[in-house]
Amino acid sequence: MWLERNRDWAGYVAILVLCGAAWGLGQPFAKIAVSEGYRHFGIIFWQFAIGAALLGAINLARGGRLPTASHHLAFYTIIALIGTLLPNSASYTAAIHLPSGILSIVLSLIPMLAFPIALAWGMDRFSAARLTGLVLGLCAILLIAAPQSSLPDRAMVWWLPLALIAPLFYAVEGNFVARYGTGGLDALQVLLGASLVGMVFAGPLALMTGQFISPLPPWGLPDLAIVASSITHALAYTAYVWLVTRAGSVFAAQVSYLVTGFGILWAKLILGETYSPWVWAAALLMMAGLVLVQPRKPTEAVAAQ
Incomplete structure (x- = not known):
């Protein structure tokens, strides 16, 4: 029994690491996707389309269905807007101007920004430790923005507020x-429904703004980056939700550290980015803030032990 339980947890840790590594690729892929002129609405349309195709195949294989009642469609629409279309529009635009590693550090603010929102909505109670974590996260942003030597170009600092839009929407x-819950939908159905509805919004916006990306060859690195980021996100999200059901949400929440760490690592390996000591100090402050804002509820029992 002891050996079986430890084997299970070793598998959970491996999946957690893989999720962090996959999500950490998102920012370098975004940087590559916008490197030759592609812009947000065109990229987001294909992100929705590729995600819908992959998740639709998974949903079909498991014999699932996709509810389409009016309240389900309303929920898909909200998630598509605040979970992808609006934050990713800001992220892809910021990726044109900011280093990928900086974007990864900024995204770590998600759980910190979620705390004051939860307080405002009456969903959480005040915690001095978590407030301290939020302050540390904001100090990390100041370390990136304030020193003259923190960014390769001082003009980049004006794009930091745009980068902050994405973690705010995710929070x-x-x-x-x-x-409000998910109306009886599981996570895969939510993401699939949001992807399908999101295509309806992103497609016309891409066409009207001249940002539509033709799927016809020749294909370059930006095209491959869009496909790869869409697939890795869909698979990592599905694996993450499975992990929550098996190992508990508190354990799965530790992926936040891995996403930031891998995001900086991939940016260094793939894009050759280098950072000033101020940025490394900001990353450490952000990690410390994450430690303080993580939930402290007991981990749920592991299913099917």
């Missing part, structure tokens, strides 16, 4: 789902 999304 709102998390609290929205926590407060």
Whole structure:
């Protein structure tokens, strides 16, 4: 029994690491996707389309269905807007101007920003430790923005507020789902439905703004980056949700550290980015803030032991 339980937990840790590594690729892939002129609406449309195709195949294989009642469609629409279309529009635009590693550090603010939103909505109680974590996260942003030598180009600092839009929307999304639930939908159905509805919004916006990306060859690195990021996100999200059901949400929440760490590592290995001591100090402050804002509820019992 002891050996079986430890084997299970070794598998959970491996999946957690893989999720962190996959999600950490998101920012370097975003940087590559915008490197030759592709812009947010065109990229987001294909992100929705590729995700819908992959998740639809998984849903079909498991014999699942996709509810389409009016309240389900409304929920898909909200998630598509606040979970992808709006935050990713900001992220892809910021990726044009900011280093990938900086974007990974900024995204670590999600659980910190979620805390004051939860307080405002009456969903959480005040915690001095978690407030301290939020302050540390904000100090990390100041370490990136304030020193003259923190960024390769001082003009980049004006794009930091745009980069902050994405974690703010993700924090709102998390609290929205926590407060209102998913209407009986599982996570795969939510992501599939949001992807399908998101295509309806992103497609016309891409066409009207001249940002539509033709799927016809020739294909370059930006095209491959869009496909790879869409697939890795869909698979990592599915694996993460499975991990929550098996190992508990508190254990799975530790992926936040891995996403930041891998995001910086991939940016260094793939893009050759280098950072000033101020940025490394900001990353350490952000990690410390994450430690303080992580939930402290007891880990749920592991299913099927």
